[in-house]
Amino acid sequence: xxxxxxxxxxxxxxxxxxxxxxxxxxxxxxxxxxxxxxxxxxxxxxxxxxxxxxxxxxxxxxxxxxxxxxxxxxxxxxxxxxxxxxxxxxxxxxxxxxxxxxxxxxxxxxxxxxxxxxxxxxxxxxxxxxxxxxxxxxxxxxxxxxxxxxxxxxxxxxxxxxxxxxxxxxxxxxxxxxx
Amino acid sequence: xxxxxxxxxxxxxxxxxxxxxxxxxxxxxxxxxxxxxxxxxxxxxxxxxxxxxxxxxxxxxxxxxxxxxxxxxxxxxxxxxxxxxxxxxxxxxxxxxxxxxxxxxxxxxxxxxxxxxxxxxxxxxxxxxxxxxxxxxxxxxxxxxxxxxxxxxxxxxxxxxxxxxxxxxxxxxxxxxxxxxxxxxxxxxxxxxxxxxxxxxxxxxxxxxxxxxxxxxxxxxxxxxxxxxxxxxxxxxxxxxxxxxxxxxxxxxxxxxxxxxxxxxxxxxxxxxxxxxxxxxxxxxxxxxxxxxxxxxxxxxxxxxxxxxxxxxxxxxxxxxxxxxxx
Numbered sequence: 001x002x003x004x005x006x007x008x009x010x011x012x013x014x015x016x017x018x019x020x021x022x023x024x025x026x027x028x029x030x031x032x033x034x035x036x037x038x039x040x041x042x043x044x045x046x047x048x049x050x051x052x053x054x055x056x057x058x059x060x061x062x063x064x065x066x067x068x069x070x071x072x073x074x075x076x077x078x079x080x081x082x083x084x085x086x087x088x089x090x091x092x093x094x095x096x097x098x099x100x101x102x103x104x105x106x107x108x109x110x111x112x113x114x115x116x117x118x119x120x121x122x123x124x125x126x127x128x129x130x131x132x133x134x135x136x137x138x139x140x141x142x143x144x145x146x147x148x149x150x151x152x153x154x155x156x157x158x159x160x161x162x163x164x165x166x167x168x169x170x171x172x173x174x175x176x177x178x179x
Numbered sequence: 180x181x182x183x184x185x186x187x188x189x190x191x192x193x194x195x196x197x198x199x200x201x202x203x204x205x206x207x208x209x210x211x212x213x214x215x216x217x218x219x220x221x222x223x224x225x226x227x228x229x230x231x232x233x234x235x236x237x238x239x240x241x242x243x244x245x246x247x248x249x250x251x252x253x254x255x256x257x258x259x260x261x262x263x264x265x266x267x268x269x270x271x272x273x274x275x276x277x278x279x280x281x282x283x284x285x286x287x288x289x290x291x292x293x294x295x296x297x298x299x300x301x302x303x304x305x306x307x308x309x310x311x312x313x314x315x316x317x318x319x320x321x322x323x324x325x326x327x328x329x330x331x332x333x334x335x336x337x338x339x340x341x342x343x344x345x346x347x348x349x350x351x352x353x354x355x356x357x358x359x360x361x362x363x364x365x366x367x368x369x370x371x372x373x374x375x376x377x378x379x380x381x382x383x384x385x386x387x388x389x390x391x392x393x394x395x396x397x398x399x400x401x402x403x404x405x406x407x408x409x410x411x412x413x414x415x416x417x418x419x420x421x422x423x424x425x426x427x428x429x430x431x432x433x434x435x436x437x438x439x440x441x442x443x444x445x446x447x448x449x450x451x452x453x454x455x456x457x458x459x460x461x462x463x464x465x466x467x468x469x470x471x472x473x474x475x476x477x478x479x480x481x482x483x484x485x486x487x488x489x490x491x492x493x494x495x496x497x498x499x500x501x502x503x504x505x506x
Contacts, residue, residue, distance in 0.1 A: 029465055030286050082465075083189050083423075083458045107189060109315070128286070135284070135316060160479055163462040 003067060004048040005169040010062050011054035015079075015165055022127040024053075027108060027165060028081035031129035034108075034138060040121030047077060047168045056165040059087060059158045064169070068093070068154040072174035074145040077120050078166040079138075080105040084113075087161045089145075091153040098153050101145045105164050108138040117141040140167065150174030184300070186312050190427040190454070192420075193313040194276075197296040198236060198346070200312050201272050202246070205348040210435055211356070212240065213428035214363040216450065217370035220392035222385040222399075229396045229418045231425035233370055233377070240346070243354050247347040252340045256326045259341035264302045266345055273299040274344040275309070278337070281328040284316045294337070360436045364499065367429070371495050390491065397484050404464055405477045412468045416461055423457035426450045440499040449494045456487050 017025045017033040025033025036051065049055065056078070086104040090097055104116045108126070112119050120142035125134040156169075186200035195213065203209045220229040237248040251262050266273055279287035279295045287293055298310045300317070307325055310317045320328070332338040369376045371389040387395050400415040433447035460483040467476035 029469060082462050085459065086455055110189065111187075160483075161459045162466055163459055 001173055002046050003171040003173065004046075005064060005066060005171065006048075007057050007064065007166070007169060008050060010057040010064065011050060011052070012060070013056050013058045013165060014054055015056045015167070016049075016051060017127050019127065019132060022132070023129045025127050025129060027056075027079070032081070032108060032138065033127045034121075034123050034140060035125060035127055035132065038121075038123045038125075040140070042120075046075075046170055048170075049077075049168050056167045058162040059160065059164045059166070060162060061160045062158045064156045064158070066153065066155060066171060068152065070150040070152045070174040071171050072147055072150050073172035074101075074156075075170045075172070076103060076143045076145070076166055077140060077168040078105050078143070078164060079108045079141050080163050081108060081165065082163060083107055084110055085161060085163045087159045087164055089159070090157040091151060092155050092157060093153045098151050099147070103143045103145065105141055105143065106139070108140070109136055110139070112139070117143045147174075184317055185310055185315055187315050190424045190431075192424065193311075194274075194296040195236070195424075196312040197274050197298050200298055200310065201274060201346060202240075202348065204272060205346075206246075206351060208244075208353055210431060211353075211359070212236070212244070213425075214360075214367075214432040215239070216367045216425045216429035218389055218392040218396070218422070219370065220385075220387045220395040220399075221383050222395070223383055227395075227399045227414060229392065229399070229414075229422075231422050233366065243359065245350050245352045247350075248344060249347055250342060250344050252342040254340045256329070256341050259329075259343065260302075260322060260325075263299060263307065263343055266343065267299065267302045271345040272301075274346075275299050276332075276338065276342065276344075277328050278332055278335075281331050282311070284311060284318065285314055292335075299343070356436065357439055360432070360439055361499070363432070368495060371491065390488065393488060393491065397481075397488075400464070400484070401481070404467060404480070405473055408473060412464055416464050416468075419457055419461035419464060423454045423461060426457060427454035430454060440501060442497050442499050446494060446497050446499075449490065449497075453487065453490045453494065456483060456490065459483060460487065 013026055014024050015027040015033050016036050016039060018036045022033060025031050027033055084106045086102050088100050088102050091099045106113060106117060118141065119139045121140045123138050125132045126136045126138045186196065186203060188196060191199060199209050215232045215234065217231055217233045219233060240246040240248065253259050263273060275297050277295050277297060279285040279293040280289060280291060282288060282295060285295065298312065299307050300310050301308045306319045306321045308317065309320050329341050333340065366376050373389040373391055375388060396418060403409045403415050404412050430447045430450035433443050433450065437444040437447060460480060463476055463480050463483065467473060
């Protein structure tokens, strides 16, 4: 079972464009965006992406409510711009902080690190506001948080780091019943 | 000669990245070279400067590693090109200072002037092969195009002539690592506490060191970005970015020598957090400048700068103890 978090209300940036829309791209200060026509195929039961005016969430201390239950995994799809970044993500049950995890998102133009995030999709070129650049192959990254002991939480608190862009978040429930 | 042709790393500016690549073709120890993490500010004739570096890279390379920087400068392009061919034929690769404005493979081509370092990897009669480590690019540049690229800089008054730089590594020596690491930490910490281990004679009265320099920088940034809302935020952005790079490289330097002291790992991890914080703040400043959302970003940036200050002080309080070798 997968719980795709609804982040539509939190979307505040555009990172996927067709060639005709490339001017709207805003993943980096040069106006980078991923070419929509090469967006990786994905299992719609697992991930939910948005292909609208905004398609990703820049981290600005958002608080995201989730169904209260026990979870064993969180999967985050995203990237950083203008550098490789990490950020601590906090998981709360009511007012109680139940866990904090540090997640790393490499730059869209970085190579895959030896540990941590993996490539979710690698694109053959990148859009800038004016053209497509085919000697740069950007990547979208996948991060998996795993808990050895299942965690019960009802919301996720992000930090203030607008260099990190999240495109989709999926939670995998555990087996423990919430009281 | 080459290990990797392109030597890319986000934590280096184009100059450091190019020198690092050039030296990595000759030496195994380039990670030891990047270890400066101080803070020094000056404000001379209304020009504010702020740097994490207390010694120039060529000075440091010479003093600790006996690597000599050689600069050849001439007004005659043909003579310059002859030197390029001869130098590369001897097995050296060359540091070339150019400008993004003149390089078609960069994002700022014909749009914005920005000094930019690349490596000349090889040369023949008609073209040179350049490697741009910052832009992850390698390719050929015809001799005539090279002349135009360099001439543009000379015409703009940014270079005294056609200039090439290379590094003589034949006499390179490696310092005893433990002593070297502790010396570098000691120098950085002395600067950060406001002292000058080099006792620079007659420093400019505006010169500030360590946390006091950081406070000057914060004051400058707040005025440049949020109060005066200047036409560009280059100084604030680049200072934050370079500070982040220095902390990241220092972190790497500490972590690769973690066996020397039990506190080294904690300190190295701390500087990594600091580097991340600084880079986030640099990007916030740039984003504020581009979006003009000053009121929204002002408190966020100031909060980050406070966190940075606290973290610097926290790391400064760490006392290193020696690791006792096991029998």
